[in-house]
Amino acid sequence: MALMRKLLYSMAGGIIMALLGACSATKFIPEGEYMLESVSVKSTDKSLDATSLKGYIRQHPNSKWFSLLKVPMGPYALSGRDTTKRINRFLQRVGEAPVIFDTVQANRSGENMLAAVNNLGYLHARVNQKRAVKGKKVRLAYEIVPGERYRVRNIRYLIEDSVVERIVREQASLSSLQPGMPFDLNVLDGERSRISSRLQNSGYYKFNKEYVRFEADTCVGNQKVDLDVVIPLYRASAESNPELHRRYKIHSVSFSGDAAASDTSRDTSRLDSMVYRGFPIYYKHKLAFRPSVFTNNNAIEPGHLYRERDVQRTYSNFGQLGAVMFSNIKMVENDSLPNMLDGFVTVHENKPRSLGAELEGTNSAGDLGAALLLTYQNRNLFRGSELLSLKLRGAFEAITGLEGYSDQNYMEISVEAGLTFPNFRLFRFNGRDRGLMRATSEISLLYDSQNRPEFHRRVLTSALRYRWQSPNGLLRHRIDLIDLNYVFMPWISETFRKDYLEDETDRNAILRYNYENLFIMRLGYSFTYNSQRNATSIVDYGSNALGIRFNVESAGNVLYGFSNLFGANRNDQGQYTLFNIAYAQYLKGDFDISKSFRFDDRNSLALHFGVGVAYPYGNSTILPYEKRYFSGGANSVRGWSVRELGPGRFTGGDGRIDFINQTGDIKLDLNAEYRTYLFWKLHGSFFVDAGNIWTIRDYAEQPGGQFRMRSFWREIAVSYGLGFRLNFDYFILRLDGGMKAIHPAYDDVRHHYPIIHPDFKRDFTLHFAVGLPF
Numbered sequence: 001m002a003l004m005r006k007l008l009y010s011m012a013g014g015i016i017m018a019l020l021g022a023c024s025a026t027k028f029i030p031e032g033e034y035m036l037e038s039v040s041v042k043s044t045d046k047s048l049d050a051t052s053l054k055g056y057i058r059q060h061p062n063s064k065w066f067s068l069l070k071v072p073m074g075p076y077a078l079s080g081r082d083t084t085k086r087i088n089r090f091l092q093r094v095g096e097a098p099v100i101f102d103t104v105q106a107n108r109s110g111e112n113m114l115a116a117v118n119n120l121g122y123l124h125a126r127v128n129q130k131r132a133v134k135g136k137k138v139r140l141a142y143e144i145v146p147g148e149r150y151r152v153r154n155i156r157y158l159i160e161d162s163v164v165e166r167i168v169r170e171q172a173s174l175s176s177l178q179p180g181m182p183f184d185l186n187v188l189d190g191e192r193s194r195i196s197s198r199l200q201n202s203g204y205y206k207f208n209k210e211y212v213r214f215e216a217d218t219c220v221g222n223q224k225v226d227l228d229v230v231i232p233l234y235r236a237s238a239e240s241n242p243e244l245h246r247r248y249k250i251h252s253v254s255f256s257g258d259a260a261a262s263d264t265s266r267d268t269s270r271l272d273s274m275v276y277r278g279f280p281i282y283y284k285h286k287l288a289f290r291p292s293v294f295t296n297n298n299a300i301e302p303g304h305l306y307r308e309r310d311v312q313r314t315y316s317n318f319g320q321l322g323a324v325m326f327s328n329i330k331m332v333e334n335d336s337l338p339n340m341l342d343g344f345v346t347v348h349e350n351k352p353r354s355l356g357a358e359l360e361g362t363n364s365a366g367d368l369g370a371a372l373l374l375t376y377q378n379r380n381l382f383r384g385s386e387l388l389s390l391k392l393r394g395a396f397e398a399i400t401g402l403e404g405y406s407d408q409n410y411m412e413i414s415v416e417a418g419l420t421f422p423n424f425r426l427f428r429f430n431g432r433d434r435g436l437m438r439a440t441s442e443i444s445l446l447y448d449s450q451n452r453p454e455f456h457r458r459v460l461t462s463a464l465r466y467r468w469q470s471p472n473g474l475l476r477h478r479i480d481l482i483d484l485n486y487v488f489m490p491w492i493s494e495t496f497r498k499d500y501l502e503d504e505t506d507r508n509a510i511l512r513y514n515y516e517n518l519f520i521m522r523l524g525y526s527f528t529y530n531s532q533r534n535a536t537s538i539v540d541y542g543s544n545a546l547g548i549r550f551n552v553e554s555a556g557n558v559l560y561g562f563s564n565l566f567g568a569n570r571n572d573q574g575q576y577t578l579f580n581i582a583y584a585q586y587l588k589g590d591f592d593i594s595k596s597f598r599f600d601d602r603n604s605l606a607l608h609f610g611v612g613v614a615y616p617y618g619n620s621t622i623l624p625y626e627k628r629y630f631s632g633g634a635n636s637v638r639g640w641s642v643r644e645l646g647p648g649r650f651t652g653g654d655g656r657i658d659f660i661n662q663t664g665d666i667k668l669d670l671n672a673e674y675r676t677y678l679f680w681k682l683h684g685s686f687f688v689d690a691g692n693i694w695t696i697r698d699y700a701e702q703p704g705g706q707f708r709m710r711s712f713w714r715e716i717a718v719s720y721g722l723g724f725r726l727n728f729d730y731f732i733l734r735l736d737g738g739m740k741a742i743h744p745a746y747d748d749v750r751h752h753y754p755i756i757h758p759d760f761k762r763d764f765t766l767h768f769a770v771g772l773p774f
Helices: 002-028 050-056 071-078 086-094 103-119 162-170 185-200 291-297 308-319 494-501 509-513 557-566
Strands: 035-043 126-134 137-145 151-159 213-217 224-231 249-256 272-276 279-283 324-333 340-349 353-364 367-378 387-398 409-421 438-451 455-469 475-492 518-530 546-555 586-598 603-616 666-679 682-694 717-727 732-742 764-770
Touching (some): 002 071, 050 103, 071 086, 071 666, 103 126, 103 137, 103 185, 151 162, 162 185, 162 224, 185 213, 185 224, 291 340, 308 324, 682 732
Parallel strands (some): 151 224, 249 340
Antiparallel strands (some): 272 279, 455 475, 586 603, 603 666, 666 682
């Protein structure tokens, strides 16, 4: 908390520094020149989006925090001109120099905007540059006067090669060129790429989009254009005679399986070889992969027309194999057979095995401990790019402050094994089909042993999962075909049992349920869409990102059906059992959507909505603890700590067990976060969070926690705060300080509206986390 206060004071000091320094920044502007105060772009025609032209601005004014204050310029502005003084050099180094207006850059920006507007079909557009000078500052404004937009009247195809013409016309319905369309050069360039791609996937190996050109007649009047699509004959060189475009077929495909046999297109006499399913495979030392790995991932088939998509699909298939470092595909014209191609595919093996160790320190409410994690990976276990992952984790924590227990330490040992196959085990795909979906299947097994002073817990889990994604990587799917969880409590201390579990008022039903033996057999499906697949930075202010996540799972239905069918025995609570253990039965679904809006390359707004509902039924009246929702924390309503908020208006009476009682079956999260770049690798944010959790049933130990349609909106908690992020590209360290604004657990105004009556000690919560909250 003290650290957050220091950061807040530093930010306040920076803002004051910026306000004081803004007026003195002009002292660094030479005589006859001006500081660039602002740049704006407007259009006289609302049909033209002026904001899309801001990317053509070549010179920007000094950066602003939260799009308001030029804080980074403040330290520089407060420095003196005498650079022999250390303080001046320091202030100028940490600050941002004022931007001096450059007329050359301003004129080039206007020219680039005009060219962009012309390309959209506004052939008589104008870009007016307006400068407002006040003192030694200048405000620059670009006014776009687009005029009337030209549109295409007639379209003709002038293609000298009849086969090429037939192929192009076969997909005429997919063409973006239509009479009446705007004369947009960007659309024309997209059509060139489409035609080129169509021909490259129809055997025309040497065809490229430079063969497609457009001839436009803009003199027909009335802002109309007659457009000709021209594809001339093929020329090998400027001096050669024109001829029909050559259409190629695949004659043969061969593979090389190690680095020493990489250039099989030249000399194979010194290499060992084998033939598998008609494909030659060359190697010099030892073949790193099974022969089926080459053929199953290859999409280039002899006897078929050359298709560029098959080459790219083959690259993609090998690229997703963890055991492959990289692959290379070379297509060579056959010397003896005209219009035939020989394909040579080289696959380089990645480092097959790796060993790792991680040591971490832990601090749980003042109890210090340490954990050691050992990992082993084999990326090519059965020579088919199968990934074997083994993890061994040991943890120790010295627990203090517990009375009535003989052992004061916590120990945990867990062993996890996972095996990932590079394709579905239930189905087979050839090379062409596999490029349509990047699929893996996973088998995992985990054993976890926890010994606490209060109890001993053993957890055994196993799962079979399938994952696949779209070729562009934007869509991801996961099916948990079967997921088994067995929780066994071999020992519970008498002190813990008497003080917590055997409450005569029976108010600890939820707590007691979570310290009983339990069996969960679940299946589930999850879907993820993320438009940020090609983002170059974790915090990408230059794009509008959209993320969607959906997850649904159910447990116990199959077991319950068989129990009913065969009349299985019930326990004292009326639950069916398997091996004398009651199994959980529930249905759970989650939906999350997040969207960011960019204002410029340093500022953006991110919005998030998340909702989840879980319903226990049949064999369960309470959800397993691991499946219940909680609110508060670094990724939820940040004015509260983890499991400190809800459910509903519930406040909790005994702090020792609130971590159990402050959970629920329904969750709602609403978040808005303004993100800004500060300096160096430091980013800042201002956020507002809202949300809570509720229970579906009215549990006696959670009064006020049940969801009611008519009143739930009054129980939505609200918080606000500031955050700092250290962005190291590969990961982000995040520090968020949240203040409570509306506390639903209280009725009196003073406590219900902390935003009006704030108490920093009571209402402030500090969070440290890795990664963005959403």
